[in-house]
Amino acid sequence: MEFGPIFRSLFQNRARTWLIVLEIGLTLAVVVNCLVLIRDQQAQIGRSTGMDEQNLIAVTSVPFDPAFQEEGYSVASYEQDLREIEAMPGVRSVTSILQFPLSGSGSATGRRIAGSEDQRTTVPYFLMGPDAIDTLGVELVQGRTFEPGDFPDLHDDDEEQAEEEEDTDHVTNILVTQYTADKFFPDGDALGKQIEGNNNNVDTIVGIVRLMHNSWPLGPDPENLMIHPSHPVNNRQTRYLVRTEPGRFDEVFVALEPKLREVEEGRIVTVRSLSEMKGNYYSSFTSMNQLLGWISVLLVAVTGLGIVGMTSFSVTQRTRHIGTRRALGATRGDIVRWFLVENWIMTGIGIAVGVALTFGLNYMLASMGGVPQIQPPILLVSILVMWLMGLLAALIPALRGSLVQPVIATRSV
Amino acid sequence: MLTMQDVRKVYRTEHVETHALSHFSIAVNEGEFVSVMGPSGSGKTTFLNIAGLLDAFDEGTYTLDGVDVSRLSDREMSKVRNEKIGFIFQTFNLIPDLNVFDNVDVPLRYRGLGAASRKQAIEEALATVGLSARYKHYPSQLSGGQQQRVAIARALVGQPKLILADEPTGNLDSAMASEIMDLLEKINSSGATVVMVTHDPELANRASRQIHLLDGKLIDLAQERPAPLYDPSPAGQAV
Amino acid sequence: MLLYQLRLALKSIRRNPVLSTVMVLGIALGIAVSMSFVSAYYIISGDPIPHKSDKLFYVQLDSWNPDNPFSDDDPTEPPNQLTYMDAMALMESDIPTYHTAMYKTVMVIHPPNDSVQPTQEEIRMCFSDFFSLFDVPFDYGGPWDSAADEGPEPVIVLSAETNDELFGGENSVGRTLRLEDQEFKVIGVLAPWHPTPKYYDPHNGSFDFAEPVFMPIHWAREMQVVNSGNTSGWKPYDNSYEGKLQSEAVWVQFWAQLDTQEQEERYAQFLTGYAEEQRAAGRFQRPNNHRLRDVNAWLEFWGVVDPSQRAMVIIALLFLLVCAVNLIGILLGKFLSRASEVGVRRALGASRMWIFSLHLVECALIGIAGSVIGLALSLAGVSYIQRLFGVQLDNPLDMTMLSVGIGLSLLAALVAGIYPAWRICRIAPGMHLKTQ
Numbered sequence A: 001m002e003f004g005p006i007f008r009s010l011f012q013n014r015a016r017t018w019l020i021v022l023e024i025g026l027t028l029a030v031v032v033n034c035l036v037l038i039r040d041q042q043a044q045i046g047r048s049t050g051m052d053e054q055n056l057i058a059v060t061s062v063p064f065d066p067a068f069q070e071e072g073y074s075v076a077s078y079e080q081d082l083r084e085i086e087a088m089p090g091v092r093s094v095t096s097i098l099q100f101p102l103s104g105s106g107s108a109t110g111r112r113i114a115g116s117e118d119q120r121t122t123v124p125y126f127l128m129g130p131d132a133i134d135t136l137g138v139e140l141v142q143g144r145t146f147e148p149g150d151f152p153d154l155h156d157d158d159e160e161q162a163e164e165e166e167d168t169d170h171v172t173n174i175l176v177t178q179y180t181a182d183k184f185f186p187d188g189d190a191l192g193k194q195i196e197g198n199n200n201n202v203d204t205i206v207g208i209v210r211l212m213h214n215s216w217p218l219g220p221d222p223e224n225l226m227i228h229p230s231h232p233v234n235n236r237q238t239r240y241l242v243r244t245e246p247g248r249f250d251e252v253f254v255a256l257e258p259k260l261r262e263v264e265e266g267r268i269v270t271v272r273s274l275s276e277m278k279g280n281y282y283s284s285f286t287s288m289n290q291l292l293g294w295i296s297v298l299l300v301a302v303t304g305l306g307i308v309g310m311t312s313f314s315v316t317q318r319t320r321h322i323g324t325r326r327a328l329g330a331t332r333g334d335i336v337r338w339f340l341v342e343n344w345i346m347t348g349i350g351i352a353v354g355v356a357l358t359f360g361l362n363y364m365l366a367s368m369g370g371v372p373q374i375q376p377p378i379l380l381v382s383i384l385v386m387w388l389m390g391l392l393a394a395l396i397p398a399l400r401g402s403l404v405q406p407v408i409a410t411r412s413v
Numbered sequence B: 001m002l003t004m005q006d007v008r009k010v011y012r013t014e015h016v017e018t019h020a021l022s023h024f025s026i027a028v029n030e031g032e033f034v035s036v037m038g039p040s041g042s043g044k045t046t047f048l049n050i051a052g053l054l055d056a057f058d059e060g061t062y063t064l065d066g067v068d069v070s071r072l073s074d075r076e077m078s079k080v081r082n083e084k085i086g087f088i089f090q091t092f093n094l095i096p097d098l099n100v101f102d103n104v105d106v107p108l109r110y111r112g113l114g115a116a117s118r119k120q121a122i123e124e125a126l127a128t129v130g131l132s133a134r135y136k137h138y139p140s141q142l143s144g145g146q147q148q149r150v151a152i153a154r155a156l157v158g159q160p161k162l163i164l165a166d167e168p169t170g171n172l173d174s175a176m177a178s179e180i181m182d183l184l185e186k187i188n189s190s191g192a193t194v195v196m197v198t199h200d201p202e203l204a205n206r207a208s209r210q211i212h213l214l215d216g217k218l219i220d221l222a223q224e225r226p227a228p229l230y231d232p233s234p235a236g237q238a239v
Numbered sequence C: 001m002l003l004y005q006l007r008l009a010l011k012s013i014r015r016n017p018v019l020s021t022v023m024v025l026g027i028a029l030g031i032a033v034s035m036s037f038v039s040a041y042y043i044i045s046g047d048p049i050p051h052k053s054d055k056l057f058y059v060q061l062d063s064w065n066p067d068n069p070f071s072d073d074d075p076t077e078p079p080n081q082l083t084y085m086d087a088m089a090l091m092e093s094d095i096p097t098y099h100t101a102m103y104k105t106v107m108v109i110h111p112p113n114d115s116v117q118p119t120q121e122e123i124r125m126c127f128s129d130f131f132s133l134f135d136v137p138f139d140y141g142g143p144w145d146s147a148a149d150e151g152p153e154p155v156i157v158l159s160a161e162t163n164d165e166l167f168g169g170e171n172s173v174g175r176t177l178r179l180e181d182q183e184f185k186v187i188g189v190l191a192p193w194h195p196t197p198k199y200y201d202p203h204n205g206s207f208d209f210a211e212p213v214f215m216p217i218h219w220a221r222e223m224q225v226v227n228s229g230n231t232s233g234w235k236p237y238d239n240s241y242e243g244k245l246q247s248e249a250v251w252v253q254f255w256a257q258l259d260t261q262e263q264e265e266r267y268a269q270f271l272t273g274y275a276e277e278q279r280a281a282g283r284f285q286r287p288n289n290h291r292l293r294d295v296n297a298w299l300e301f302w303g304v305v306d307p308s309q310r311a312m313v314i315i316a317l318l319f320l321l322v323c324a325v326n327l328i329g330i331l332l333g334k335f336l337s338r339a340s341e342v343g344v345r346r347a348l349g350a351s352r353m354w355i356f357s358l359h360l361v362e363c364a365l366i367g368i369a370g371s372v373i374g375l376a377l378s379l380a381g382v383s384y385i386q387r388l389f390g391v392q393l394d395n396p397l398d399m400t401m402l403s404v405g406i407g408l409s410l411l412a413a414l415v416a417g418i419y420p421a422w423r424i425c426r427i428a429p430g431m432h433l434k435t436q
């Protein structure tokens, strides 16, 4: 191959060469950093939440019928709802819940090891009804799930107790995630231990869930969570979480609202899939990824077209040389090869410069926060794409160049 | 070496058809030095282009070194141009992005020779034209005469059997022109066939045979004149 | 002369239609991407209410747990909201020009058309000063008067979008609407109003839309409606509705407009006095620590602009840079490919300056075409970004941005053209006649 002469000829056209090199370099730097961001955010969206999120449906019931204000009406309706949903074909299990996971809004409270003088740390919590573990689809690694005895009596006078902090001097059996268990008891002996909140309300850890996300998966500790047994029912709003049998999601999803309104008409029933709530919660990521994706695609397109343009003019400018080469015995293939090799060298230098720029830009963006480190596979794939793009972009004008007739050499204009 | 029989070349543009060559026949023998003369527009360049396989023709046959070239593919034609023909242009046609060495190297590159043998051939060719010292110069740093000498080195570096030169001295003064002629004669004497177009009768007379073109037709003076021994020009006597 | 150059430039642009399009589109894209990102960023990070942002103050008091600071990250920081008691007490002051306590809640709205199902909507509970404080624009009617802040009159203000939805956009002032079990009279309808970011309450979604309904705050008590936003507490309290109102939990936001330095000082004194009063009464056991943050300080404290948005702006500017380099490269190639023509022109007497300006005219033409298309694309880009992020802007591209955009793109094209034009004007007159 004619590396030597091509190299020297590139050097003769320094400005053009450097412009292409710079353009390819900058493009690579921006694209890699965009991809790294996209990859990182995709990974956060895609990580396991511990739940059977594909089959979970979140239902909110907001009563407006004045009947709900009557004593005991809400509770009766709540119990009937649970029964009716459970009986629906395709439903695997149902539970009531006060705070939806992955939704961006939830509750948290302070806890410390019972009897200690530690500062309380914040622990997000869910108030959930019976069947919580099976409905969530999370994996219990130690202890047991809730038993009927863990729940406060639903027909007590104080039916709104679920809404806010627990009673004082009351021991509750709770479930925690492995993360939260380890946070309080790093030695792994959390089961059976107690933690306490304000005013001596004490929780006993009776079960440990391997992994589960709380309401803020993008918060500092998404797996920090405890689950309190409760019947979170009141006369303003009641929420259910429904887990469908695999493959029967759609069927249950459309049937839920009519079913609940059939049970009790005077209320607003909202049915959303957990995946949708998760999508909403992560929507800024998804939007940003879309933007970054577009930027990358447009950038590669602009650079590709730019190379087509620059090479085209370089072909025009060299029409006469091409004719001369042809007259001296170059085949069409030789001409195409010349341009491709020339381009290949420029792209190569551009990529080398680009790798340096990539790390520079990454360092700069990372110092502003929010941009993760460069993963080599992404860099390699981007390099390959840029390189192919460069070759492809040069191919079009090069093919046009190869059509130059040898007679051109003897024409003076 | 080169035989054309009833070759016709018509240029068609929107408004006119130009018969650049019609019923054109010629035979050039191996080792000959042929000069081609004729008024402007008479078809000299066209003839040379066809002879050099740079351009196609419409009718007739053309045999080069025993091969009927009208049937060759583009690729085969490239090979013939590269191996059998050396072209020298009026406007030199050096490639400005390449230095002298790389310019002379161009035809060798298409042969797949090793670096060492290429280097040797280039150095020899540059020595022949007396430009060994300037191999690193770029064309824009050379005078017209020097550029043409580089072009000649480029034409002869592959040791072609046929050298085609289209007004190689057209852009040069007479002293330089004479030097270029000396070079061509040297190449000719080492065995290559040379066909040269020129407007200068003095230079034309130094050739072993002169042909004239008029309106795309050949008038071969050699058939009318007995021998070059009687060539009246001083240059001719110098042979 | 210029006309001749213009004609030559146009001819040259037309000679390579495809590549000229590539150049124009390239620069247009560069402008569109950078403009829409910069303007989106400008809106996100900019001052949402420039003419009075330094007069509006978000009020914080330190009513928190004597044992623990409110925030582990910054122990000197008071709670980010007020207790209901404190907010109502602050409303007694007559120092601020305007002031309002407020919070967000949800209520069931029964549409006037019975065939439409009731919906649950967000409601902002506030005082009448809310509308003057934030310069909220009205299409019909106006805010309730201060008598209605306490009075028995059930009145509400609707947002433009809600009015469109419920009343088909007509003047609904005087019409009634049932929220929960109470009939309300519509007293005002807002013009479209989307403060971005939602600076008056960034606690619950900094880029959420403004609420669809505004209601005098005392009706919440009437209807026993609790807030639906962020609540933080440290002291257990009675679970009843009144219990929450009397509790130490913080869930109420408070804004005051203080026009003069003097007002500001007096108000600060008032807050100190209030805190001391409360301490004497057994509350406020932490060191005296109130905050008066103006709009920009408040937004900065909330960190509404996240670093990845800044990264996006840098990426968008790099995009413009690539487009500029791209343009320079193509122009250089184009100009150099006709070096011989320029050589002849130079030989025939064209001055360097003439050649230079001829080529700059060509760049300017490309720049103008690029900026026109670029601006059109920017509009599309901004609305795409808005849709993507669910943000609605009242004024996405204002005139300054527009003229800056046009200027910028023209400048970009000219700057991009300077080097190639300079290169080509330095072609020696004879050179390209000699060597080809």
Ligand SMILES: Nc1ncnc2c1ncn2[C@@H]1O[C@H](COP(=O)(O)OP(=O)(O)OP(=O)(O)O)[C@@H](O)[C@H]1O
Residues within 6 Å of the ligand: B011, B012, B013, B018, B019, B020, B038, B039, B040, B041, B042, B043, B044, B045, B046, B047
């Ligand atoms: N590409 C072309 N298209 C149309 N007509 C052409 C073309 N090339 C040459 N001709 C015409 O063919 C004829 C022969 O041209 P040619 O170049 O062979 O002349 P020439 O003998 O070399 O003249 P000169 O001495 O001026 O170089 C001329 O009349 C010319 O106008």
Ligand SMILES: [Mg+2]
Residues within 6 Å of the ligand: B044, B045, B046
């Ligand atoms: Mg000629």
